[in-house]
Amino acid sequence: MRFNVLVSITFLATFAAGRAVIPTDGALAPCSELEALEGAAEKLWGAIVFRSSNAKKARIAAAAPGKAAEKAARKAQAQRARKEYQATTGLPHRKTTFHVPGAPPKLPHTYTGKDVRKAVYDSHKEADRIKGLSKTQQKKSPLKDFNNYKHALPKTKGGGQRPLRNLKVIKGKPNRPPGKEFPLPDTHNPAGVGPARVITQTKKGRHNFKGVVSHDQSRLPGTHGYNDHFKVKGKKPKN
Structure with missing residues (x-):
């Protein structure tokens, strides 16, 4: 024209x-x-x-x-x-650190309590976003069910039989996954996803932070126990 x-x-x-x-x-x-x-x-x-x-x-x-x-x-x-984030209990101190060891060529990752809190907030935001979406669309979401399955290959020292001992099946709902997982970012490439996840549980509308879990980065894809998750212990700041 x-x-x-x-x-x-x-x-x-x-x-x-x-x-x-x-x-x-x-x-x-x-x-x-x-x-x-x-x-x-x-x-x-x-x-x-x-x-x-x-x-x-x-x-x-x-x-x-x-x-x-x-x-x-x-x-x-x-x-x-x-609002959901502010109602979530058990959140770590902002200066607590969570370290995931590396295993060449995989790099180590260190997260702060602030990083963990942000991921918990983002998980609530994502939960709100996917409400009403089809199951197919919900499966594409980074917010996943967390079943706290027993380890296929337990560590010889520590680690326990399950990732989180404090995450129990909800009473009266044995077939419901007990928790939700949401990824923490790749600390070397924030646009990517790292090996760690924040885990939350909701009971009767109340949210509780249960911990941080991660894959053992020394295990190779396709090997026995590769998909196991292990608790990442938080190191509290010195007073």
């Missing part, structure tokens, strides 16, 4: 120039037709700019309610997540 208009204006200007009278002394003589055509071209361009500006304003105005609604929805979601 704009290209066609520009072609039309160019044609008018060229036509006007062709009608100009050039005397023998080289000076361009005034021409009423030229002036009229130039004026018409200017008016045409002004009208196009005006219409384009109005169309842009109309598009912005039409999109504004949708954007405002999206912004309001995100704000409401964040408020609900914050």
Whole structure:
């Protein structure tokens, strides 16, 4: 559309120039037709700019309610997540550290209590987001059920039979996974996912932080016990 208009204006200007009278002394003589055509071209361009500006304003105005609604929805979601987070018990001190040893080529990861708290908040936010989605869509979520299964290959020292001793099956709901897991980020590449997870449990609408678990990074994919999770003990800050 704009290209066609520009072609039309160019044609008018060229036509006007062709009608100009050039005397023998080289000076361009005034021409009423030229002036009229130039004026018409200017008016045409002004009208196009005006219409384009109005169309842009109309598009912005039409999109504004949708954007405002999206912004309001995100704000409401964040408020609900914050409310659930504030009601979560057992959260670690912000300066507590959780260290996951590395095993070449896998790098070690160290998380703070602040990192863990943020992951718990994000898990509540994600739980709110996936409400009402299909089961297929929910399966794509980073928020997963955590069954606290027995280790396929227990460690010879420590580790216990299960990742978290304090995570029990909810009474009266033996078939329901006792917890939820949400990933902590890769400390070397924050856009990625690290080997550790925060675990929470909800009973009668009350949330409780149960701990941090991680894969044993010395175990190779496909080997026996690779999918085992082990508790990552927090190291409290010195007073």
